[in-house]
Amino acid sequence: MRILILSFYFPPDLSAGSFRARALVEALEAEAGSSLSLDIITTAPNRYQSHQVIAPEFEELGSVRIHRIALPAHQSGMRDQAKAFSVYARRVNVLTRARRWDLVVATSSRLMTAALGASVARRSRSYLYLDIRDLFTDTMNDLLAESTLRLLLPVFDRLERWTLRRADRVNVVSAGFLPHVHKVLPEQPVRTFTNGIDEEFMDIDFAKREQDRSQLPLIVYAGNIGDGQGLHRVIPGAAKRLEGKAKLRIIGDGGRRAQLERNLLEPATSNVALLPPVSRIKLFDHYRDADILLLHLNDHPAFHKVLPSKIFEYAATGKPILAGVAGYAADFLRSEVPGVEVFAPCDAAAMSDAAERLFRIRQVVDREAFCERYARKSIMREFAKDILALGKQV
Numbered sequence: 001m002r003i004l005i006l007s008f009y010f011p012p013d014l015s016a017g018s019f020r021a022r023a024l025v026e027a028l029e030a031e032a033g034s035s036l037s038l039d040i041i042t043t044a045p046n047r048y049q050s051h052q053v054i055a056p057e058f059e060e061l062g063s064v065r066i067h068r069i070a071l072p073a074h075q076s077g078m079r080d081q082a083k084a085f086s087v088y089a090r091r092v093n094v095l096t097r098a099r100r101w102d103l104v105v106a107t108s109s110r111l112m113t114a115a116l117g118a119s120v121a122r123r124s125r126s127y128l129y130l131d132i133r134d135l136f137t138d139t140m141n142d143l144l145a146e147s148t149l150r151l152l153l154p155v156f157d158r159l160e161r162w163t164l165r166r167a168d169r170v171n172v173v174s175a176g177f178l179p180h181v182h183k184v185l186p187e188q189p190v191r192t193f194t195n196g197i198d199e200e201f202m203d204i205d206f207a208k209r210e211q212d213r214s215q216l217p218l219i220v221y222a223g224n225i226g227d228g229q230g231l232h233r234v235i236p237g238a239a240k241r242l243e244g245k246a247k248l249r250i251i252g253d254g255g256r257r258a259q260l261e262r263n264l265l266e267p268a269t270s271n272v273a274l275l276p277p278v279s280r281i282k283l284f285d286h287y288r289d290a291d292i293l294l295l296h297l298n299d300h301p302a303f304h305k306v307l308p309s310k311i312f313e314y315a316a317t318g319k320p321i322l323a324g325v326a327g328y329a330a331d332f333l334r335s336e337v338p339g340v341e342v343f344a345p346c347d348a349a350a351m352s353d354a355a356e357r358l359f360r361i362r363q364v365v366d367r368e369a370f371c372e373r374y375a376r377k378s379i380m381r382e383f384a385k386d387i388l389a390l391g392k393q394v
Helices: 016-035 078-096 111-124 136-143 148-166 175-184 231-241 257-263 280-289 310-317 328-336 348-358 368-373 376-391
Strands: 002-007 037-043 058-061 064-069 103-108 127-132 169-172 218-222 247-251 272-275 292-296 321-324 340-343
Touching (some): 002 016, 016 037, 016 103, 016 376, 037 078, 064 078, 078 111, 103 111, 103 376, 111 127, 111 136, 111 148, 127 148, 127 376, 148 175, 169 175, 169 376, 231 247, 231 257, 247 280, 292 310, 310 328, 310 368, 321 328, 321 348, 340 348
Parallel strands (some): 002 037, 002 103, 103 127, 127 169, 247 272, 321 340
């Protein structure tokens, strides 16, 4: 079976989409065996300008061929991202011209990768499987509400409808997305293969090497620092309230990092350390150092539907989780994950109060049942079977 995967991010890049794409490829190889011929078209590592990793432009690993497209240097702004994607799309069109696959799989957080997959599948007369990791139009409705770019929203809406209706099968990573997708596809079953916990997290002991209760508790955040996370709106105020009570370590980069740095200067805080992105191996040490792990999303209504991949990663460590989320993610955490305090997004007072309630938990939280239920390998195995079942209809 000949399959093409389009994923804007792929290892060694650092992102949730990258880790998910790798797990899917491994599952497809395991399920399909020697019958699989797999092309992956992705980008050269570009997630963070402050974390540069070199990867070959082309790799052939058995039946898997990886094409990495170099992008111009870019930041996290919308204009830069649009330029970067246009380069990716042009190269994808060149690489796929006059070729045919049995199945095209597009894993997409931003609508454009899904739309690109729909275009390639149409041209190559292939089945199309969409893996939707975010609701782009929902997010843009919030972010562009007061921008002149809101005039583009009807265009995005029509593109989303065309893309979803072109798909032969659709998966969403959050059940919170289902009502939105069902409005476009009222009669088509939609899958919900969520994100999950990678095996490398299962085999590590994240307990602190030394439990010195005289030290202030350490709250660690690791991930993107963009508008979607809203750290610039909550960390400065919460950190000020937690001075003398806790330390905070923020690891990552993104479009709002500079603003977060500025906001930490007024009022000045002495208990926050800002660190650049690190590899997963080094990240494990930071998780081991932590007493509490912080998750936060901005308070845009669109984010009430998401299920952040970071939930699964954090849960596997056994550390208490401080979560500034609302909607579906809040309900999921309360019902599925022990050792969690949920607070209202962007509410600094609520964050500091919730953190203080977690200070008394200074040991590993038992989440064995959760980790078994949401093991990425098991989820991806079923996802791969569903993809291959579609491909066998050729």
